[in-house]
Amino acid sequence: MAIFLALLLTLVLGALADVATGGVRRLFRTPGPWWRGVARAWSDARLLVRDRDRASVLEAAGAGAALVGATLAAAAAAGLLPSSAAFLYLALALAATGGHVAASTSPVEAGEGRAARARFLAILAEPAFVLALGVAFLRWRASDLEAIRGAHEVLGPGYRVGPGMAAAGLVLAALALVAAGALRQAPEPGEEAGSEGGPALLVTLCRWSLAGATALTAAALLAGRGLGPAAADWPLRAEAAPLLGLAAAGAVVAGLARAGLFALPERRRWLAAPATLVLALAALILVAAA
Amino acid sequence: MMFAGDTLVQAAALGPAAAGVVWLLLSPWPVARRIGGGLLALAAHVAAWAVLWRLYSGEAVSWRGLEPDLLRASIVAFAQIGILLAATRAERLPSAGAAGAMIALGVATSAMTYGAYATGLVTLALLVPVTTLAAAAAGLTGSGRRDLGGIAGLAAADVLVVAGLSMVLARTGSTVLGPAGGHDLGTWVLLLGAAAKAGAIPGIGTWRLAATGGPGAPVAAVIRGQGIALLVVAGPGIAGVEGSVPVAAGAALLAFACGAAGLRAARASGALSAVTGVGACIPFLALGLGGAVGFRAFLTAAPAFLLAAGAAFAVAWAQDPPLAEPSRPPRGGRWLGAATLAVAGASLVGLPPGGGFPGTWLALDLAAVRAEVDPWTLALAGLTVLGLLAAALAAVPLLRAVRPKRLPAALAALVAGALLYMGAAPVRLGIGWFIRIERAGAVPELLPASGAPGLPGVPGGQLLTALVPAAAIVLLVVLLGRGLRGSGTDGFAPLIVRREPRGLLRRAAELRAEAERLFLGVGLAMLLEIGVIFGLVRLVLLGAHQGFL
Numbered sequence: 001m002a003i004f005l006a007l008l009l010t011l012v013l014g015a016l017a018d019v020a021t022g023g024v025r026r027l028f029r030t031p032g033p034w035w036r037g038v039a040r041a042w043s044d045a046r047l048l049v050r051d052r053d054r055a056s057v058l059e060a061a062g063a064g065a066a067l068v069g070a071t072l073a074a075a076a077a078a079g080l081l082p083s084s085a086a087f088l089y090l091a092l093a094l095a096a097t098g099g100h101v102a103a104s105t106s107p108v109e110a111g112e113g114r115a116a117r118a119r120f121l122a123i124l125a126e127p128a129f130v131l132a133l134g135v136a137f138l139r140w141r142a143s144d145l146e147a148i149r150g151a152h153e154v155l156g157p158g159y160r161v162g163p164g165m166a167a168a169g170l171v172l173a174a175l176a177l178v179a180a181g182a183l184r185q186a187p188e189p190g191e192e193a194g195s196e197g198g199p200a201l202l203v204t205l206c207r208w209s210l211a212g213a214t215a216l217t218a219a220a221l222l223a224g225r226g227l228g229p230a231a232a233d234w235p236l237r238a239e240a241a242p243l244l245g246l247a248a249a250g251a252v253v254a255g256l257a258r259a260g261l262f263a264l265p266e267r268r269r270w271l272a273a274p275a276t277l278v279l280a281l282a283a284l285i286l287v288a289a290a
Numbered sequence: 291m292m293f294a295g296d297t298l299v300q301a302a303a304l305g306p307a308a309a310g311v312v313w314l315l316l317s318p319w320p321v322a323r324r325i326g327g328g329l330l331a332l333a334a335h336v337a338a339w340a341v342l343w344r345l346y347s348g349e350a351v352s353w354r355g356l357e358p359d360l361l362r363a364s365i366v367a368f369a370q371i372g373i374l375l376a377a378t379r380a381e382r383l384p385s386a387g388a389a390g391a392m393i394a395l396g397v398a399t400s401a402m403t404y405g406a407y408a409t410g411l412v413t414l415a416l417l418v419p420v421t422t423l424a425a426a427a428a429g430l431t432g433s434g435r436r437d438l439g440g441i442a443g444l445a446a447a448d449v450l451v452v453a454g455l456s457m458v459l460a461r462t463g464s465t466v467l468g469p470a471g472g473h474d475l476g477t478w479v480l481l482l483g484a485a486a487k488a489g490a491i492p493g494i495g496t497w498r499l500a501a502t503g504g505p506g507a508p509v510a511a512v513i514r515g516q517g518i519a520l521l522v523v524a525g526p527g528i529a530g531v532e533g534s535v536p537v538a539a540g541a542a543l544l545a546f547a548c549g550a551a552g553l554r555a556a557r558a559s560g561a562l563s564a565v566t567g568v569g570a571c572i573p574f575l576a577l578g579l580g581g582a583v584g585f586r587a588f589l590t591a592a593p594a595f596l597l598a599a600g601a602a603f604a605v606a607w608a609q610d611p612p613l614a615e616p617s618r619p620p621r622g623g624r625w626l627g628a629a630t631l632a633v634a635g636a637s638l639v640g641l642p643p644g645g646g647f648p649g650t651w652l653a654l655d656l657a658a659v660r661a662e663v664d665p666w667t668l669a670l671a672g673l674t675v676l677g678l679l680a681a682a683l684a685a686v687p688l689l690r691a692v693r694p695k696r697l698p699a700a701l702a703a704l705v706a707g708a709l710l711y712m713g714a715a716p717v718r719l720g721i722g723w724f725i726r727i728e729r730a731g732a733v734p735e736l737l738p739a740s741g742a743p744g745l746p747g748v749p750g751g752q753l754l755t756a757l758v759p760a761a762a763i764v765l766l767v768v769l770l771g772r773g774l775r776g777s778g779t780d781g782f783a784p785l786i787v788r789r790e791p792r793g794l795l796r797r798a799a800e801l802r803a804e805a806e807r808l809f810l811g812v813g814l815a816m817l818l819e820i821g822v823i824f825g826l827v828r829l830v831l832l833g834a835h836q837g838f839l
Contacts, residue, residue: 058689
């Protein structure tokens with residue numbers, strides 16, 4: 001039950017990220033409502049049932065792999081599974097790769113192009129993602145979330161534990177992690193005919209699960225008192241609130257990063273990757289200097 | 291006991307060559323050659339497992355200069371699975387190519403097995419170039435000069451291996467392979483040769499050979515096995531499990547380079563070589579990090595690499611348009627092939643729950659733990675994971691390009707199933723094997739209080755629990771759509787579409803084509819192999835002074 005809840009949490013957080021993206025795009029007068037990400041998923045589900053716009057085996061398998069990866073990462077971040085840095089990374093890598101596999105067999109040509117560009121952007125963003133994750137662990141001189149949770153238990157949330165430069169470095173690392181995570185996602189479904197229904201719904205679920213799992217991981221690094229098997233059962237207990245609040249904030253940051261990406265012209269979107277790398281490098285300098 | 295130990299060793303070492311010869315003799319009759327050659331090859335493979343089982347049970351098994359230890363016998367058995375899978379593809383090549391590939395596979399497998407079982411350094415060295423020569427001979431039966439790709443690199447790897455073994459002999463003064471304590475120039479040179487043979491160096495040796503569509507490519511499965519066997523010799527066999535910073539750093543850099551090369555892959559074969567190459571780097575990284583945990587990571591990663599590389603080759607080799615087999619297999623075969631490739635690919639890049647996951651996880655976790663004291667090891671882990679993810683994403687378009695035949699797909703799917711089990715329950719599967727090899731290798735005991743990472747990273751039950759909700763959601767989507775649709779897309783779409791080369795790059799491409807036309811690569815390989823022969827003569831003379839003859 002607790003692990004199932006972890007997956008649901010990632011999906012809700014991912015939907016929140018999409019809403020944040022829609023909100024910012026609406027602010028900048030992009031046509032469409034702010035809830036368009038969630039509304040699109042609903043219309044895809046309706047098309048799936050009504051018109052039998054079905055997914056292919058590869059899309060289903062890719063989505064399955066992505067959801068497993070996100071579940072493992074979210075459960076590790078919440079303290080339900082062993083949670084070393086290597087395990088967290090590999091689980092998040094599975095979530096990202098699975099999403100790109102699901103998006104790779106788009107029924108329309110434009111979708112294939114989008115998928116290839118998204119894969120390329122994901123690769124460009126990976127150094128920033130790896131560096132940010134490494135810096136967050138380096139801050140605590142630990143390789144395991146369990147040790148970091150212990151430090152939080154004794155000293156308090158990571159963003160409050162001094163020296164100030166180290167705390168600032170940790171916050172920057174978490175921001176870079178979430179922003180780079182947003183660039184690793186599979187592409188949004190297009191508007192053209194044929195890129196709707198089951199395949200689009202599965203890719204959306206992949207994106208949501210990855211965004212949610214990344215936000216939960218960043219939250220665990222910042223204030224990682226895990227949910228624990230008992231606290232993670234429904235209804236959630238009060239001690240889970242700080243972690244979930246931070247994860248929700250992380251999801252919003254991911255949504256903002258995604259909106260920033262869409263604000264760039266198509267040919268300049270790769271610039272987002274070096275921008276997140278600069279953020280991660282700044283975090284490294286702060287943590288190392290402290 | 292039905293068979294004596296020496297009979298089993300003979301059968302395992304010489305059986306593959308006999309199977310190749312029988313296949314060649316019966317080649318005019320397709321059914322007869324499959325039955326005759328296939329049965330002999332299977333018998334030799336069963337013998338290799340029987341040798342492993344005898345050693346596992348604590349019996350000594352030997353024949354003349356062959357006295358394998360459990361680790362090297364295991365590498366042979368796992369490598370032979372990949373070779374049998376490659377044989378199912380080689381067997382279906384056009385007639386001359388098939389004959390060349392099958393006899394080369396048999397002879398090379400015997401040389402690889404004989405070398406891995408050998409206790410003598412000189413015997414091992416004498417057998418090193420045989421696999422390269424077999425691949426070259428097979429390539430010559432193909433239809434184009436491109437079928438000989440990678441031969442020069444493999445010949446250079448032979449030079450390195452023979453030179454490395456000579457240095458080891460000069461240092462230890464003994465022709466018997468045994469622990470000499472620590473890495474030196476000889477082991478590093480030997481490891482570089484092993485890396486080229488394992489396919490871990492982009493664009494060189496086995497990497498290029500496996501990317502060709504000709505009859506030499508299946509021999510790459512044998513050469514990969516030889517590369518891992520040489521890694522065992524140079525690592526735990528000679529240097530022990532102390533670890534080496536240059537080896538770990540080299541493996542991390544190679545993993546990164548493999549990922550980068552995967553991104554540039556314009557064809558399916560390039561992406562396949564990249565994903566296999568990055569998988570080959572993990573055992574090197576594990577041994578480079580060293581210690582009890584590094585050695586355990588190696589033990590977990592190496593068999594999974596050999597199996598996954600074999601399965602991936604069986605379903606995804608020769609899928610580029612000019613090379614693809616003409617008939618389209620039924621849809622079920624395609625999906626089986628794609629699923630198998632997905633599991634094998636996940637194993638090679640260390641993603642859960644593939645068979646390579648526990649070893650990759652343990653090696654990366656070890657690097658992260660070491661980073662608490664030496665932060666630079668975090669950079670090694672970072673480089674490695676960047677290579678892993680780049681290779682994984684570069685291989686994504688491969689999944690929709692696979693069009694395997696039923697038999698290779700079905701056999702590779704069985705191996706993929708085994709890989710999933712290895713990924714989910716590595717300790718249950720291998721604990722007895724780990725302990726026996728670690729005891730024989732005098733690996734230091736680890737106190738639990740030291741805080742070192744250990745297997746399993748995540749118990750199989752928990753992995754399974756995570757599968758259930760994900761599968762439930764996907765199943766719901768499938769049920770809502772009342773089934774699945776056909777793919778509709780086909781072929782390999784490269785991640786980076788390369789422009790036509792201009793200026794110097796164009797000139798370089800023309801020069802390369804001209805070199806291929808004039809067989810310069812083969813000429814260079816011949817020269818290098820002549821150098822190898824001189825090196826071997828010198829080694830035999832040196833060995834003679836130490837009592838080899």
